[in-house]
Amino acid sequence: MNFIKQYKIPLLFAIASIALYINFGYGLERSDFIKLILFCTYLFYLSYYFIEKVKLNFWLLASLGIVSRLAFIAAIPNLSQDFYRFLWDGRLLLQGMSPYLFTPSSSTALGVTIEQSQQLIEGMGSLNASHFSNYPPINQLFFAIAALFTGKSILGSVVVLRVLIILADVGILYFGKKLLEKLNLPIKNIFWYFLNPFIIIELTGNLHFEGVMLFFFVWALYLLLKGKWLWAGVLIGISVSVKLIPLLFLPLFLKFFISKNTSAPFKTQSSSWATLVKFYSIIGLTVLITFLPFLSSEFIEHFSATIALWFQNFEFNASIYYVIRWIGFQIVGWNLIETVGKILPVLVLLFVLGIAFFRKNKTPQQLITAMLFAVSFYFLLSTTVHPWYIATPLLLSVFTKYKFPIVWSFVVMLSYSAYGKDGFNENLWLVALEYVVVIGVAVWEMYPFRHQNRFQRY
Template identity: 35%
Template sequence: MSKKTFPFADFTLVLLFFLGLGAIGYLFPREAFYFNLLAFILCFGTYLLLYRKVKNNLFTFRNAIIMATIARLLLLFALPSLSDDFYRFLFDGHLLIKGINPYAQLPLAWVQAQGLDSSSYLYYLFEGMNSPGYFSVYPPLHQVFFGLAALSGESLLPNLLVLRSMLIAFDLLNIWLIVKLLQLWHQPKRRVLLYALNPLVILELTGNLHFEGMVLTGLLAVLYCFERGKTYQASAAWAWAVGIKLTPLMMGPILLRKAFKSGSSISFFAWSALFLFLALGLLFLGEIYLNFWQSLRLYSSSFEFNASIYYLIRWVSGFFMDYNPIVYVGPFLTVLAALLILALSFLFRLENAKDLAAGMVWIYLVYLLLQTVVHPWYLIPAFGMSVLTGNRVFLVWTGLVFLSYGAYQSSETMEQTYLLITQYGLLFFTIFLEMKSVLASKKKLI
């Protein structure tokens, strides 16, 4: 196809993709699940078709990258429709610029103490929050971006625009880093389009304002720095990811082992300790870490959403007990995940940085399968790295996980068993096929 032409069929695919994104971002509320699902299926289907056209040289890589950028800008003015987390983000940010520590002040207590007239905007944010009775669980570096958004004033649209602009900038950086890594590993750069055009990525990062894209930035930078033999920078990149969300702490053992194989384990350990202290040290001023830990522990032992193995255990336990076992099963699965991650970290083959990426993807998979809560945006860091490795599990899961939004069809969250069975039945079948492919090709994970 000539680069100067843009056939009607291509125009139709692009238009359908944008219409689907726009419908979810601007038109349908979260409760309209089946309309949102149809729009998402439309987006995901056209996304796969466009990728295949690029692969067959029927659609240019340049046009696809432009399209990915426009898709993010399309949602610039949208009010997040699928998640209400942004209310807490902005509330924490406005507390920060008022000089109030979000780890030391419960939103509920602050509103009760200040009264409704102290700040009508903060009261508006408070009303939209889903966790007013919990201390903030977002690490200090994460809070910085909340504060930057709040500096634009007590008005929702400017706050959202600032926050969304920062998230888009980091997501475009992710695309650049994936391209650089693909080139270093002599892989076709078109693979970046599996990430760049993925509708779940666009909706959850740009649309719903989640920060897993910034986590991915740090993890991709870790891989890039290890590939270039830059231990110091790899330590800083890992600390960045942890400073946004604590989850990448689980990568510590495999990263340390990679550094050891590179002959730089002492340097990596020392620099990581310093950078992690800088990223998380504010939590240990006074006793605010106790509030932070309390909220994290309550989250892991009280909440359940879109789980797989945990729900299976809960179902089986229902034959023997008449209460929800999450208070015991949640911590048990956390310990089990930690043990399996340690085993993977020390047994996984690590001959180069590409092996490191593959190992990190498998670690994320083990972690997520053993969680009691799996929101759709949790998949994004692992998915971003998986496009570098050829592992298709997370690609399939990004298409299936949207089914979890079926729980929000009414005012009370109520998960649908048939949607869970569909999602995880197909996911575990994909995992089986991936493992079978690994064995058939005689690739060794360990």
């Protein structure tokens, strides 16, 4: 009774928050942008209230995060249809067929029965159905688990995938807390991920697997700080095999391993070079082992071609690329995506190598901050930035002094204005607003460090 009296107002707000999540999951149409953005705004305010104003204890905040996720447990995702492809891939894999060798559109020629195949193909859309799968093998394993337990029910498969994603988020909460303790940072920081409405909606609600990838990655970072670099390498390899994005971070480990003053567990510079090579080898070997059951010349051709589509064919919610596209139309009169899509990844690689070689990534916070800069730059130059991609910079920011990804996790929801009742049509003014806000906050955060020669500190 004393507990209820003490937390009466926060408990009322918590009930309101959960009610909003239920309404979001079961009563919202993606085309209703005004309702969507109003719900997100109120939910973000409530998260800020719980984390910064009320300062509830760890277990109360954790419980609220779990209950908020469970509010979506039986909801069919309403902001993304990607899950239909997940279910198709999993059911195909369970039939002993590689999802990398057959497109859903060609399913009639497979000679196997995929439960509810027509409903899945219609749900994922003709564009998705016409391409080979680009989801790495460990991701496919989770799709197959859903097919194994509930292969004849779309809702049942959705529930299985959702439980897996919730468990991954709980793992992030656990290892994120431990990592914050080792870095002497406030424990409450982890709730900017775990209680963030963007994470709850995009990962738990819409079944995106960035959280599963990040679970393995943050676990790896924690083990690395404890000196268990071998198992950290294995977990990073598994993380890559869920989503490829951690490959971007591999060059950044260079100075963390070889510096004499590093907080990593290496005694001499000469032995650190050897350990770095072993670390990279373990990551590479783990990735190779996960891909091994699917390896063939056809797989390599299909997988690489599908990945290339994201750089040279697809465009959504981009920033710098949209400026380049506009310039291209003014100068040559057509879209330069095929050419620009080949150049931008090279610029990203050069940027990552630059901060790997010339930035002091010796301490854990310096390393994680370098990762944050790398992935943020990558998304700023990408031709396609779906909202759920921002989960990666958001989680990394929890372990740094930078908070612009928290702002990004809110304003990225403006991108859903593209899905109106009359079909897809991006509002470039709202896209511009999103990036002006994000870049503005990032520059404002970095400005004092740059002018006080403290840029290398974090």
